[in-house]
Amino acid sequence: MSGREELELLSSRFFDGDLTAQENARLEAALAADPELRELHADLMRAHQGVAMLASAHPLPQDFTRRILAALDQDTAAQAGTGPGAVIHQLPKRHWTTLIAAAAAVVLAIGLVFGASYLSENPPTVAPPVAKGGEKPVIGPEVVQDTRPRAEVVALSSGAMRLTDGAGATSQQTSVTGQVILPATVQAPADAHVLVRVGGGTAIVPPGATVRLSDVDADGVPNLESVDGDLYLESGDKQVSTRVNNVRLSLRRGGMTLRRTENGVVAEPSFGFASIGSSQVSFRQSALINGDTFEVSPCPNPVLDDWAVEGRLDAIKLQLRDVLGAEYPKFEQTLGKSLESMLRGILANPSEAATNSRMLHFFVKHGWLDDRPESERQAMRNIADIIGQGTTDADVPVPVRQLFAQLEEELKKNPDAIRDFARMMREALERRGDHHRKRGG
């Protein structure tokens, strides 16, 4: 093999990420000295990025393997030799376009609220979506030199939740942001969910259920505990702990449903890494906790409960309602249903949720809503946070992360690009607005 061929191979293997430090140095030196090799390297990079873009544009749903196995189970159970055609309906009927297209669609759909001139020629003046919390507890009097533990809490609901703090003060409100004296409880209203975020964990509390906020393990990080009813718990990068009776459960980059049954509390991880007692459990397993003992068993077809998704949906709607004010019912009649359906699919899939969340943050960061009030930008950030609850950057497919990085680079070179994008977005919004107006929205 000639020296030239060796260098070309190095240039290609560079994109496999397996060059040694010595090989890297050799390639760098050669690239610096050889314009033809630089041109080839740029060509190879174009091919590499093209395939990466194809991968990001056409990911498989995260639960694709699970769907195949579920379909196999059905097929095996049927034993009727119906052939593969019988299981086509296992696939979702909605169009799987692309993760990026889906993210752009969410930006479009949510953007309708923020940029939607068709709803109102004069957008409503909005109050900040949530009250700012300070050092003072969000409820109860401030006691000078009060040493009781407190935690920064965010709780959102479309109805009035009941918050009782460690000092015995109670309040009923739809949103809480700020310091709360521990241990505290949050009881969801009878007809709405509550999303509670504290100490790196997020809980969805179904209607009527109660969650306790306390530092169970005295490590300075508050925990979320199910007191009454069911609970869905999510964690991001940080490990989140909870307990049922004296059984400790922990979760990292994942979600877990705690469901009360006649036989005890059933814990079902839906994704990520979970442990119950000293046992690692996967999303294909569940644990029945009875008293202080538990038993792990297979859970072949785990399904995230609808209410776990509905809770986040409610919290998003709350933000939209704050932004739109009196115009909200009109929005709900025209676009609410399609947005809801899109969001349900996204919230149930960590990969899509992570991508969409970061996409929304990306656009706000780059000035997409700079001509809107800060309260609207904050509402958009809140929505992005809610969509991305329980996910981390690691949930964003690698090629999509690479695409974000490329976009960042493009924007550095051409800061006006975001304005072009905003213009395109606005035109698309107007077209959709026209479409909905024509449909009588």
Add this chain to the structure above:
Amino acid sequence: MTDGPEDTQALVLRARSGDKLAFELLVSRYEHGVYIHMLSKTGDPERSQEVTQDAFITAYTTLARLEKPASFRSWVIGIALNLSRRRKKEVANLDLLEASAEKRESGALAAITNEKVDAVRRAIAELPENYRDALLMHYFDKQRGKAIGQELGVSEGAVHMILLRARKALAEKLQAFAPE
């Protein structure tokens, strides 16, 4: 993933004896590569997902017929291609409707990226078979040199050369997207 065809062979043998976990590992290893292979042929994400799913199900139920367990991947692709051909006719009319719906629903960002993605998909479909296989195994099955070589019947060194040539060929086809 670093597992190679020996492991694929072992997994196929385990799956044949009823070990579902082994089959699950095979599915998760090859599903994306099979899907992209089908996508490069059909250009239709939804139909490609369907045939990918059904190809694995057919593979599971006919695993005993696979003569070379190490060739599991290409065997599944063969099944998927057959399924796709069989269904092409019956869904042709539906496709036209879906394609127009897809265009209507595409967002602004999708419009920016779709052209290039489509060009990449077409370019991959036009590559010589061993180039395409090497690229798809590398990028979508997350296989590396030795494992790809065993599947293609060439040495690890030859795989690096194939990948270099495949990237060159792809870059040539994507010349229109090169910066001026």
